[in-house]
Amino acid sequence: MADNRYLHLVRQDCPLPPGTHVVAYCRDSGGDEQDRSVQQQVQTVNEYCQHYGLILEHVYSDEARSGSNSEKRNQLQDMLSDLSQRFRQIRHLDKRRAFMEKNPFGLIVWKSNRLGRDSIETTYIKADLRIRGITIVNLIPSFETGDVKMDALFEVFQQYQDEKLLEEISDNSRRGLAELVSLRDNDPSFRMFNPDWPTNDGRYLGIVPGGLPTGFKSESVLIGMRERKGAKFGGEKHYVQRMVPDHDHNLWERCYLAWKMRVEGKGIKSILEATRLYVSVSGYDRFFSNRIYTGDLEYGGKVYEKFVEPLIPLEWYEEEQKRREVRSAKHQQRVADPMLEPRRVNSRHLLTGLVYCGATEGEEHPMMADTVPEREGKRSRWDFYICSHKKNKRGTACNSPRVSAAALDQSVIENLMTHVLTHENLRPIADGLVASMSERNDDVSERIVAVQGRLDEVQKSIRQLVDAVEKMGFSTSLQARLQEREQEERKIISDLVNLQDLIVEPKELPVIGDKQLTEWIGSIRTALTSDDIEIAKQAIRQFVAKIVVNAKAGSIFYTFPLSHLSRIRTVVPTGLSTVFVPSALILPDCSLSLMYKSYRTIKYRLAHSFN
The missing domain is CATH 1.10.287 (Helix Hairpins)
Incomplete structure (x- = not known):
């Protein structure tokens, strides 16, 4: 009896005759408060088989594995693969019963939930085993009446209970982790164990579960004592990890360089070569989508602002997410903002994305920027715009010539400076828009x-x-x-x-004074004459919607940028004077459609600019 230390805890009958071959599957979830360890389950299975004369062929065991995910349970997958190769499915009920009587075979588990706590997957696993003529023996049965139909009903109910228990455990775990994440330096229980902590102003401690993002390292911190009764670590000090910037090998600084290069429009390959944060470019996908570098943590569907020391401004992160959305939309063939197209954002051409071909009556097609490379001693590099419809159809759909980028840029800027960016021109447009909003x-x-x-x-x-x-x-x-x-x-x-x-x-409703209008005109003029192409691109996109090229002339569609004025404050590049923007100028997005109805146009002419 000394050897049978667990036999009295399990069922006192056996549905299989002596001499039957069986296999066993054992699993535990790890931790200190689990039902039975794998070692205890294996010993119990051996006692049961010896007592009832069963021949135990093999024991499959997954130690410290959750029942909610079968993909990480390698031994379970091996067992199912072995049994499926050994036993074929018998879909005829009478034939299956006859096979089970003649060639009985069993699978022994501690409880049915050892196979899993996901009711859908567990039902599938059991059904597949039973349709192969395999008898499942639960050492701790929930209900067994001897009636197959009633036992099946009780089993379904037990599976439901197991799944609910798993959800409850998961919810409790998430709540516990959320409490750790939200712990601050002025928490009384934390101060009791850390009276000399350098800060006490209510900031987050930066405690996070799991792995840390690139650029951070873990720092151990004492938050209290373990209080679980009967647990292995009960009464011991409870240490957790908090995340802090990692300056070793300039890792924190290299992360900043990666973001800075990305904001400047550099490609991922260039960033990889300069920073070497990851082995390949694929690692940067998660890096540039992680909000933690702004100092804010996204965890459990909640945003913890000022969670850690910020690395970058929030504006950098938001601009990158917009570009990522455009790339995603392009791959999924969804409509996205064309101005955020990566090639346009990174283009060296001032008017990229704004130029359209009007050579075909009643139609407008985008014109793309292109370049004829330099040939030493023969010609210099020539940048030009070409109708996309013409290029895609190899010249058969449109007969418009190529337009010199330099000539078009010069003509557009001259016309904007002379005819558009004047107080006399913009004053009535602004007043008209305000009146239209009232209507x-x-x-x-x-x-x-x-x-x-x-x-x-x-x-x-x-x-x-x-x-x-x-x-x-x-x-x-x-x-x-x-x-x-x-x-x-x-x-x-x-x-x-x-x-x-x-x-x-x-x-x-915006009240735009003459002083504000003059300041805005002055800042845009400064930007358009700046040597920095990025500053000029930001400025011109505030009020120019499109430029339609037709023969040696064209039209510039523009308006007074009531809704865009609020965006001037986002980035003020070097060389562009700051514009004071009162809150009255910030309009809802719905004003954009009104703006388009109020676009004005001017005509311009080009000379010696076509090829």
């Missing part, structure tokens, strides 16, 4: 009244249907009508909210 307010207000009236009618109908249900009972027809009305109500409320968002309060 739009009146139109939207009328639509809101009409939609609100419709909403009142639908809600009244819903109340009548609810009264009818209370008096007559819940019928199928009443249910269908009530669902239709409720769905209509939700749609109308959504429309009403969208309309209300279009309203600009009178106090928010």
Whole structure:
């Protein structure tokens, strides 16, 4: 009896006859509070097989493996592969019963949840084993009545309980980790164990579970004592890791260089060669999508602001995410902002993305920048714009000539400086836009009244249907009508909210003084004459929508940038004077459509610029 130390804990019968060959699968989740360790399960299986005369062929065991993920349980996969090769599926019920009586074979597990806690996957595993004629023996059965149908019902219920227990454990674990992440330096329990901590202003300690992102290293910190009763480490000091910048080998500085190069438009290969943060370019994908470098941590669906020392400005991160969205949209064939196209962002040409070919009547096609390379002693490099429709169709769809980039840039800038960027030209445009916004307010207000009236009618109908249900009972027809009305109500409320968002309060209508207008014109003029192409590109995109080239002349479509003025504050490059932007100039995105309706055009001419 001394050898059978666990036999009394398990079932006291065996559904298989003596001499039956069996295999066993054992798993534990690791930790100090698990049900039974793998070693204890193996010993129990050996005692059970010896007691009932079963022949144990092999024991498959996964130690410290979660039951929610079968992909990381190699021994489980090996067992399923071995059994599937050894036993074929028998889909005829009578034939399968006859096979099981003649050639019994069993799989022994401690509990059914050792196979997994995901009810869908566990059901699939059990069904596949049973359809091969394999009997599953649970050493700790939940319910067994002897009735196959009733046992199957109880088993499904047990699987549901196992899955719920796993969800509860997972939720508790996430809550515990979230409490650690949100721990601050002024927490009383933390101060008790760290009275000499250098800060006490409520900042986060920077505690994070799992691996650390590149540029950070772990620092051990004491946060308390372990309090789990009966646990292996109960009563011991509880240390966790906090993340701090890693200056070893200039890692933190190299991370900053990588971001700086990315903001300047450098490619990933160039960044890899300069920083060597990763072995290959693929490592930078996660690097440039991680918000932690702004100092903010995204964890558990929540953003912890000022979590660690920031490496870069938030604007750098946001601009990179916009570019990543454009690249993603391009791969998925979704519509994206063409101005954020990587080739346009990194282009050395001033007007890239703005030039369109108008040679074909009634059509406009984008013109792309291209270059004829230099040949020593024969010609210098020539930059030009060519109609994309012509280039893609090899010249058969459009007969427009190539346009010199230098000549077009010069002509456009001269016309903007002479005819557009003047107080006399922009003053009436700005005033007209403000007046149009007031008119739009009146139109939207009328639509809101009409939609609100419709909403009142639908809600009244819903109340009548609810009264009818209370008096007559819940019928199928009443249910269908009530669902239709409720769905209509939700749609109308959504429309009403969208309309209300279009309203600009009178106090928010922009009042653009002559001084502000003069300051803005001066800053744009300075930018356009700057030697820095990036500054000029930022400036011209604030108010120029497109440039249509037609023969040796063209049109510039522009407006006064009410909505773009708010973006001047984002980046103020060297050489571009700061523009004061009052809050009244910051309009909702809906003003963009109004701006396009108010575009003005000017004509320009080019000479000796075509090929």
